[in-house]
Amino acid sequence: MRTRVVITGLGVVSPIGIGVGQFWKNALEGHSGISAIRPFDGFPLESYRSQVAGQVLNFNPAQYLDGPHADRVDRYAQFALVAAKEAVADSALRMEREDPHRVGVMVGAGMGGMVMGEREITQLYRSHKPHRVHPNFIPTITLNSASGIVAMAHGAKGPNLTISTACSSSAHAMGQALTAVRTGQADVVITVGADASITPLVFAGFCSLRVLSTGFNDTPIRASRPFDRARDGFVMGEGAGALILESLTHARKRKARIYAEVAGYAATSEAYHMVIPREDGTEVAKTMHLALRDAELSPAQVDYINAHATSTPIGDAVEVRALRRVFKTRADRILVNATKSMIGHTLGAAGAIGSITCALSLQAGQIHPTVNYEDPDPACWLQGISTDVEERSLKVALMNAFGFGSNNAVVVFKRYQ
Numbered sequence: 001m002r003t004r005v006v007i008t009g010l011g012v013v014s015p016i017g018i019g020v021g022q023f024w025k026n027a028l029e030g031h032s033g034i035s036a037i038r039p040f041d042g043f044p045l046e047s048y049r050s051q052v053a054g055q056v057l058n059f060n061p062a063q064y065l066d067g068p069h070a071d072r073v074d075r076y077a078q079f080a081l082v083a084a085k086e087a088v089a090d091s092a093l094r095m096e097r098e099d100p101h102r103v104g105v106m107v108g109a110g111m112g113g114m115v116m117g118e119r120e121i122t123q124l125y126r127s128h129k130p131h132r133v134h135p136n137f138i139p140t141i142t143l144n145s146a147s148g149i150v151a152m153a154h155g156a157k158g159p160n161l162t163i164s165t166a167c168s169s170s171a172h173a174m175g176q177a178l179t180a181v182r183t184g185q186a187d188v189v190i191t192v193g194a195d196a197s198i199t200p201l202v203f204a205g206f207c208s209l210r211v212l213s214t215g216f217n218d219t220p221i222r223a224s225r226p227f228d229r230a231r232d233g234f235v236m237g238e239g240a241g242a243l244i245l246e247s248l249t250h251a252r253k254r255k256a257r258i259y260a261e262v263a264g265y266a267a268t269s270e271a272y273h274m275v276i277p278r279e280d281g282t283e284v285a286k287t288m289h290l291a292l293r294d295a296e297l298s299p300a301q302v303d304y305i306n307a308h309a310t311s312t313p314i315g316d317a318v319e320v321r322a323l324r325r326v327f328k329t330r331a332d333r334i335l336v337n338a339t340k341s342m343i344g345h346t347l348g349a350a351g352a353i354g355s356i357t358c359a360l361s362l363q364a365g366q367i368h369p370t371v372n373y374e375d376p377d378p379a380c381w382l383q384g385i386s387t388d389v390e391e392r393s394l395k396v397a398l399m400n401a402f403g404f405g406s407n408n409a410v411v412v413f414k415r416y417q
Contacts, residue, residue, distance in 0.1 A: 003182045006245070007262060011088075012241050012356055015056055015239060027342060028368050034220045040203075054346065055198060059075075075238075076109060093254075100156060104160060104161075107146050107147035108168075108352065111202060114197045167350055173192070173351070194352075213311065215232045223372075224344050227380045234311045259362070265291055266410050277315060283408060295412040306400070307337065336384045342371055365392060366389055373385060
């Protein structure tokens with residue numbers, strides 16, 4: 001019999017709340033965390049086409065972290081540490097009672113330590129003093145800096161990996177964590193997605209790519225509008241999500257609370273285009289089919305989908321085409337929502353935050369609203385998208401995450417019984 005894997009702890013840092021309780025309350029109430037972007041030091045915002053973002057405002061790492069970790073790592077790693085700390089505490093995992101080599105860490109990050117990276121390179125070119133570069137520059141900006149520091153913070157000595165596949169990074173981290181537990185490499189995996197890339201260069205790069213919303217600079221809370229006819233690009237976000245995955249046997253042994261079961265996962269590459277998905281949705285549909293097969297479930301059993309839904313004109317329509325390919329006439333009977341409508345696109349953190357949303361929805365039987373869904377676009381209309389909280393007994397949820405580089409990831413969750 002295949003090892004069953006469950007979620008026993010959650011932690012989140014997001015534009016609508018730090019901590020799972022605040023995040024979930026604000027999500028159910030439909031609060032938007034999108035605001036006018038904070039000015040970059042000495043850089044006029046007027047030159048940016050997009051001027052809105054999903055920012056984690058008033059974040060003080062010292063308020064949440066003890067010891068040297070608070071001020072020696074990049075902002076994205078601070079987010080990861082805070083989310084992981086909450087998830088470990090929420091799971092009631094006692095590391096002193098665990099074999100540390102059986103506890104792993106899997107982190108998904110799209111960009112890594114960009115805050116420190118941009119700051120140091122700017123100072124170097126201005127000062128021409130290479131000996132003044134921060135001594136921790138290299139270990140701080142590497143993509144695996146968050147996974148390393150999370151492992152050190154909790155004494156986790158098992159498999160430690162960082163997955164970087166752009167916007168699907170932490171969905172793949174979920175999949176790798178699932179595989180590690182299923183195959184007996186670990187009993188527990190601290191699984192995290194994190195990114196903090198609202199920086200002058202990264203933000204300018206996304207603006208130049210013309211994928212960001214530009215039409216709502218004067219009304220930021222209206223800018224992220226998945227599936228709506230007026231959507232004009234995604235809104236950059238930042239944050240982190242953390243989940244504790246462990247074998248059901250291990251969770252039962254320590255009498256842990258269980259949020260949900262991680263039932264299946266699939267990853268594919270479209271091998272098509274670095275930024276644009278195949279417009280017929282066939283590859284996205286294939287990924288969903290493979291994930292459901294891995295979960296030993298059929299499309300007829302899916303109740304809810306946390307959509308990738310970034311609010312781009314092409315992406316949202318492609319995802320809905322894929323959903324109709326997979327679910328056919330049932331597509332309009334499945335509940336679908338877009339967490340990014342409230343927090344923006346958190347890049348490498350998106351899959352983890354979407355997974356948290358699935359776990360909470362399965363447990364509570366509540367689906368948070370999709371905000372700014374005012375004029376449904378016929379090209380991506382589904383009856384199950386709502387601007388209100390939907391309450392329904394849910395058994396199976398599916399989370400989609402797609403990333404630059406032509407890659408797709410889907411994770412399947414089941415209500416624990």
